[in-house]
Amino acid sequence: MTPKQILKVVKKYTTERCVEAMRDGRFATAINCIDGRVQVPVLEWIRFYLNVDYVDLITEPGPDKAIVSGSERTYNSIFEKAILSVKNLGSQSISIVAHYDCRANPVSKEEHIELIQSSVEIIEKWRFGVRILGLWVNEWRYVEVIKDTEKEYQRQDRIW
Ligand SMILES: [Zn+2]
Numbered sequence: 436m437t438p439k440q441i442l443k444v445v446k447k448y449t450t451e452r453c454v455e456a457m458r459d460g461r462f463a464t465a466i467n468c469i470d471g472r473v474q475v476p477v478l479e480w481i482r483f484y485l486n487v488d489y490v491d492l493i494t495e496p497g498p499d500k501a502i503v504s505g506s507e508r509t510y511n512s513i514f515e516k517a518i519l520s521v522k523n524l525g526s527q528s529i530s531i532v533a534h535y536d537c538r539a540n541p542v543s544k545e546e547h548i549e550l551i552q553s554s555v556e557i558i559e560k561w562r563f564g565v566r567i568l569g570l571w572v573n574e575w576r577y578v579e580v581i582k583d584t585e586k587e588y589q590r591q592d593r594i595w
Contacts, residue, residue: 444515462524462526463491463530465478495509495513498532499540501513529568533572534572555567569581
């Protein structure tokens with residue numbers, strides 16, 4: 436997408452309803468696999484650890500692969516939904532999730548971790564100004580944090 440196209444989408448979804456939605460509670464966004472096994476663990480983890488009331492779900496088979504090397508159509512669809520969630524519902528974070536035994540993206544854990552890291556870097560370039568997390572759901576359906584931009588910034592602060 437060109438910057439002009441991005442701006443057009445942002446304008447389309449940015450309304451006063453953003454403020455209204457924030458009154459309803461705190462929102463987070465999760466880009467997760469369609470796989471039913473990973474919905475509840477991710478929802479519960481995000482609600483607890485990010486201290487939010489609601490999680491906006493964007494589901495896509497093998498979302499780490501979809502963001503890094505998926506079709507333009509799929510990528511744009513995820514991007515537009517993320518804008519809707521951040522701008523219209525006031526979400527403060529975006530989590531990109533990959534999981535063990537993903538049938539849509541059957542690669543090794545190491546490859547998933549690399550894809551998660553690349554996905555976080557791509558999402559950072561969207562410049563939504565929100566916290567971005569890369570999460571891995573392991574074989575016991577526990578959520579592991581692979582990357583957390585807020586923690587990185589904190590670490591940088593400590594160095595100075
Ligand atoms: Zn999957």
